[in-house]
Amino acid sequence: MNLRKHIYKVVVLVWLLGLSVAIAAPSDDLKAANQLYDAGKFAEATVAYERIESKTAHVYYNLGNAWFRQNKLGLAILNYAQARRLAPRDPDILANLKFAQQRLGVDDVNTPPHALQRFLRSAIESCTASEWSAGELVGIWLLALAIGACVYLPKARTALLVIAVAGFFVFGFSGFALSNLVISNHSSPEAIVVAGETEARFAPLSDSTVHFRLAEGTQVAIREDRGQWLFVGRADGQQGWVKAEAIGRITNF
């Protein structure tokens, strides 16, 4: 019985350690920035939000609102996207992101064309990397314990195999989602077009031919970085070179 209690404590401890999340007390800086926002001083509020060092999902969200009120919808979308990375299931963040995208007419452009891609993307983006990490750990432990128990408890083999299969799927999908997040973050980090309509060109030269135009708020993946020029791809697969100043990177992972 004591052993079980110890195991329970260890599991809880590991879980908490895995999440590595602490609940912060309301910040005076945030309050001050919110007061500026309420007073209609959106530009000042933006600066105040930017100054907050510990950027949580809520700070990014409020910053997005401040940009939205200044009619800088590209920057608003960028900050909502940053916030969503940290709190992917927050309904307020999702609502404002969607609303800003709809206002700019880019919600369709930012959606992958194929149903399977849409499903995978929404599934992967429904959790943070840390949550997927925890899921992956739960899966691998379930799998290993169930297989190990099969050896010592042959009578319970059927039930243990079911647990092992469940663990395998949890481990597999969490691992897939986690690796997808990690790989995409490193190989083609996501970004938002924050300037107005931006021209994507065939080559990283100012006088090269325009391939297509990216509306403000369009989500792109950065495939190559050449300093002043970025080679970006849109959700529909179109790729082109854009000026780096027109793009805001989603930095949170």
Place this chain on the structure above:
Amino acid sequence: MRFCVIIGFLLAATRVFADVSVVASVDRNRISFGESVTLTVAVQGAHNGDPSIPKVDGLTFNGPSTSTSFSFVNGQTSQSISYTYQVTPERTGEFIIPAIGVDVAGKSYLTVPIKLVVEKGGSQGELGQALFGRVSLSSQQVYIGQTAPLDVYVYSRADVPLHGFGGFNYQAEGLGFKNLPNLKSDTKVIDGQAFKVYVIQGAVSPTTTGVLNFGPCILKTQLAVQNRGRAWPGDSLLEEMMGRTQVREVPITIDALPITVLPLPEEGRPSDFSGAVGQWNLEVTAKPAEVAVGDPITFTIKISGNGNIDTVPTPKLGALDEFKTYDPTTKTTKDDLNTTGERVIQQVLIARSPEVKQLPNVRLVYFDPVAKAYKTAVQAPIKLVVKAGSGSQSTIVSGGYRLRPEEKLGQDIVYLKGDLGPVAPATPFCATPTFWVLNTMPVLALLGGMGWKRRSDRFRGDVAYARRMRAAKDARKLLVAATNYDEVQHALQNYLGDRLNIPAAGITASIAEEQLLPRGVNSELAADLKACFETCDTARFAGGSADTGLAATRENVERLIDELEKTHL
């Protein structure tokens, strides 16, 4: 006797090779277009050959099929081989089948050139009565921008062995013709004769004005013909299976159809005409018809009818000043030939004030090619009841922290967050050593557990292994507890018995030496072991002479056990 016959036969055969002749012939020199001739290359005096059929522009050679014959009459032998080809002309005119080279036993022979005349009429006319096509267009006058159905009909008399179609080539410059890939078929009686009718369904969408020709068209039909080249109505499937018939492509030509493409008339053209051509219906709906200020109204415009839907622009709406508008969404569906279509445009409108009484009217101007006139479809304004909004100044409490304005989801952004919320770690969990340690642990634990299980199973099932594994441990326990030489020797015997998996009780110095030396134990160690046994025996049986010290003997036995543990037995 038999030997003589064989020799005679070989001599005759040798003589035959000396008289090789090669002849090429056709079954007819004059045929009608659509027929084929049989070309036979006969090699007399040999049982094989290798004809090289030359390429002739306008002629297609299919084959060969071969037949051989051999006869032995009155001591005279003769043999021949014939190569048969089906020659099909692709056009009318005179053709020369040049000399055909035949290689027989390394020697080349040439045939005489053959003349072949292919002419119109005759059988072609006969076939033309039984297999022909025509083009059908509802009106020979079409307007630019109009999409008009144009069908190609192929009539095949019931006795024509038509197997299928090999291709359809047409000239339709400026007409924008496209057709469906699958044919429609039907039967029809013409002048008392049953015909099968195949229809290639298509449509023209002229892109230029003037008199344009659709055609001539060439449709490649596939007919079952006898090997001698003529289509034979009534050929049975059995005959075809037996190889008497073969499927051959016969092109039929369909005469061109002149089509007059007219420009859209200038007269009566409304100023807001945007190029829509066809016969269109306009339907407009709005839901809900009773709303509060700020509530969205879905305004749906549906245009459907005959014509090219791609030419139909989004209809113009009347005054929209009283509404807040969003970009419309458009969904277009059309048939494969683009002769009918439907476009549904949905637009979200939000009334700005309760004074709004109706939705804007919708107007679509198009040209009707059947009526040959411009028409305007106008939808009367839909009545609307707009009530005052529920007010936007109310406040709600958020988490007891502060008051905030009411959130209107979908019409404005959601208000600020009042607290910092969860702080994410600077390093994602997956990049921490903890994550990787926790990932590795179950794998190692699983491998360890499986190894332990395997060892336990072996302990239970393999007695020799179990004894060997615990030999030193048990022996040391006995040595520690030993108070006399008998017990020391017993410990040594037990150790050797467990290590060697033999009964411990009977082990003596000589037995130990016999067992250990073949297993690779060095002679010095074996000698020490023997000496130890002797010391114990002397002390046990002789008394005083072995009184050199029990402790020293015990240490010696421990050393021997250590040495033996290092040795693989």
